[in-house]
Amino acid sequence: MTIHEIPSTRRGFLAGVGLVIGVAIAPKMLRASPTGTPAGGSSELLPLNAFVKIGTDDTVTILSKHIEFGQGPFTGLATLVAEELDADWSQMRAVHSPTDNKIYANLAFGLQGTGGSSSIANAYEQMRKAGATARAMLVAAAAQEWNVPAAEITVEKGRMRHAASGKESGFGAFAEKAKGQVVPQDPKLKDPKDFVLIGTDLPKLDTREKINGTAIFTLDITPDNLLIAVVAHPKHFGATVKSFDDSEAHKVKGVVDVKQIPQGIAVYADNTFTALKGRDALKIEWDLSKAETRSSSELAAEYARQFAKPGIEATNTGNVATAFQQEGLQTIEADIVFPFLAHAPMEPLDAVFIKAADGSVDIYNGAQFPGFDQQVAAEILKLDETKVRVNTQLAGGSFGRKAQFGSPYMQEAAMVYAAIGGDRPLKHMWTREDDIQGGFYRPMYAHRMRGAIDAEGRITAWEQIIVGQSIMAKADLDSTSVEGASNLPYQIPNLKVTSHNITLPIPPLWWRSVGHTHTGFAVETFVDELLTRVSRDPVEGRLALLDKDSRHAGVLRKAAEMADWGATPPEGRARGVAVVESFGSFVAQVAEVSVGSDGAPRVHKVWCAVDCGVAVNPNIIKAQMEGGIGYGLGAVLFDAVMLGKGGKIMQSNFHDYRSIRINEMPDVAVEIIKSAESPTGVGEPGVPPIGPAVANAWRKLTNAPVRQLPIVSLISS
Structure with a gap:
């Protein structure tokens, strides 16, 4: 579950664009692919910049810095790249980018995050430049291999051609060689009158998998030996736990433990039904002295x-x-x-925590502001931020629900995980009732x-x-x-x-x-x-x-x-x-x-x-x-x-x-x-x-x- 860190000496920024050469992404294990072909699958993916990877099978995978929860950034951002890359739409794939507040910052916010209807607005030129950069590097690699002027090579629908010599190739054959080319500092972008894909009704990249059930959401992530945790919250805002009796909860077969955290009482069990049954068996007296008691x-x-x-x-x-x-x-x-x-998204809040052999932790959740989640989790788990990896998953809506400064949901989830020691993978879940009654x-x-x-x-x-x-x-x-x-x-x-x-x-x-x-x-x-x-x-x-x-x-x-x-x-x-x-x-x-x-x-x-x-x-x-x-x-x-x-x-x-x-x-x-x-x-x-x-x-x-x-x-x- 380790994300390989790239030495700083290998990082190079494209001026004004934020593209980084040689960025690695998290491996395919437990990561969602909206196309059904996970990164690192049968086709090796080679990074040309922080946003574009070319597969040896000619596929083009864009790394979306914005979460896909139904509003379409996978498709929109891929369109921008494909337009300038002159790719065919059938080649395009998308995955979530790693968490990095600098490389993958929302240019409207200054940190990585999705909100304010800003995904396309802030990335319009950035993603086009990412595509144009990748195109220039592929063309340069082909020109070098074919020993022809780069200016004579045309690209259309994912095929590079040199008319005079009759040579032709897809992107994949030159992906490795393209990585070694000089990164253009200010690639020329198309005049809008020459757009081929921008402005057309392209099908969404994630539709098929969401229809056939193969798309992966946080709820679908079930590593071996997984613990399920739910928290009993007060029914009044501002209330806190005065006392509780968990004796009946412990009698429920499959309940592993009960812990008090600042937000309420966490119940841990081997499955969701048992966790909920154990929570129902709790007897809690709530302190309403600072609660909202007005109607x-x-x-x-x-x-x-x-x-x-x-x-x-x-x-x-x-x-x-x-x-x-x-x-x-x-x-x-x-x-x-x-x-x-209430926001009432179809998917309530949830997160999965998995500890790696080196003590670092991978977190899988529909992270709208993954950098905040990473910072909060690292602080609570007493780990360096580099030891906490937030792997953004497809999410079933948000409407603002997951965009919280201070990441209070992640605070609760990380506290639940820390309270039991973190020796087993853990899925922290809210029910629909938790969410409707959870405030925010x-x-x-x-x-x-x-x-x-x-x-x-x-x-x-x-x-x-x-x-x-x-x-x-x-x-x-x-x-x-x-x-x-x-x-x-x-x-x-x-x-x-x-x-x-x-x-x-x-x-x-x-x-x-x-x-x-x-x-x-x-x-x-x-x-x-x-x-x-x-x-x-x-x-x-x-x-x-x-x-x-x-x-x-x-x-x-x-x-x-x-x-x-x-x-x-x-x-x-x-x-x-x-x-x-x-x-x-x-x-x-x-x-x-x-x-x-x-x-x-x-x-x-x-x-x-x-x-x-x-x-x-x-x-x-x-x-x-x-x-x-x-x-x-x-x-x-x-x-x-x-x-x-x-x-x-x-x-x-x-x-x-x-x-x-x-x-x-x-x-x-x-x-x-x-x-x-x-x-x-x-x-x-x-x-x-x-x-x-x-x-x-x-x-x-x-x-x-x-x-x-x-x-x-x-x-x-």
Whole structure:
């Protein structure tokens, strides 16, 4: 299980690109390959740089510095390499890179990590240069072998040819020799007009294995003599163990040990069922002296009290107080409450620890920030970081759940492993209930909105107060609390946005699209209400408030065109619209909604227009828009983590914290705006517009604006 370290004298950086010659990756044992052909298999893989390996069978394996948990970086990054390498798509493979915060840093973060819809955006030029570098070295090796000028060699679909001599070869025959070539410092990249693969609907590299069940996730890793560990956690945030009795747990056949750790009581067993049964047999008395014992309704009342207090200023232009005093204006006020939201990925948190003969440790997990995991585990296990190897695995979703500063999950897992001595391989697991009740939620937020609009549809004044936890644990302004509100795209001369940070023992975390999850909803529903108050069409009214040449306006016009906005919807249905920019991408959506047989919204159709710059793989972009719509729709309709009387967590699994079901997924049409702008992210921007689009349609149907989410909870209450 050892990763061979490369001496520093053999490491060479390509200026401004971060490519390292001669980087070795972890051996194939227990590592996932999305292609079904693990690294180091029947074809020897030879590294040309830190991101590209060429197989003797002509395959090209890219090392993805970004975790693949369904959003498509394996395919997207491979596309960038293949384009500049002039490879054939059938040759391309992908695996996760080793953990290295320098070589494999996310250029947007400065360390290795995946998040903020940044995978393609930060690696667009880097991975293209990696491909161009590999191509130049292969061509140089062929030119040397064939004794011909390199400039006369052409490369197409993975074949190198010299027309004059008739010589031809794949990449594999020259991979070894290419390693010895001079690394070009600034390889020439293609003009976008010459792209062959970028911009085409290439099939995802990991689809086949995920369908046939051969893809490897952390749960699939089962070394011999494996211990399973689960932890009993409190049902109140901030509670700690006061005392416990594990005598009954030890009576469960197959339970190996029980240990107390700071997070709770760990039960170790020979299999998962026994570990869970042993955990159920524990008798634990919890200390609630520092726990959150207020209910969600009590917290909402506390949030509302903050509205009257001075907040942290995020934006203040013009003179809002004076603007509201002008005559002839229509004014609206609204308080909107957003609940805690769990991420609820399909795969709960898990990690496998295996000690090597030399005392070093391999960790296998779906690591969204592997460098953090490595640092935390090394500290807890009292090992040098070089002795702890984090092997990133395919993961079944995250939506922000695995992107935690300080790696609290890895802290728990490493403590569980250390507590029992680490002599046996160990798999630490959370159940769905552990995850839903484990905190690190999208924080609860409350917005107070006040706006004024004149008869021509000009919004003359806008005041917005936002109350919620700071995800970044700041005492001052947290940009993630106000993003999408403090930088409104609409032309509003008098705008004031303030924020209040609430401190709770409930751990907050970014959730798919972060602050835009609530600001997008608040802004777009409120704009709609203001426009309706003066009988302005929601699309035309928005366009009048936007710069006509803006990308906001571009996607809004396209979505309206797709939906034939001016036409009358089918009887019993209404349409709502919203446009939100997040993570540099612009998305507009039109939702067609009716009142379902259960009295809840039934979303039939969604038209979506997206401008995300250069569309590297339209297939993935469309899939991410569809997935974001489904994910966001489930949240706006059904989802809330509620604290009941005494602060006890009420939800526990998909029966009471549910996603939309397949029969509830609307028909989705996606159009991508053609653009020459640098590519931006698509993993998150599909989420924010769907909520307000549905709520705006719902208001048309019912004359009732949505002031609290989820919508279904209001109908049933």
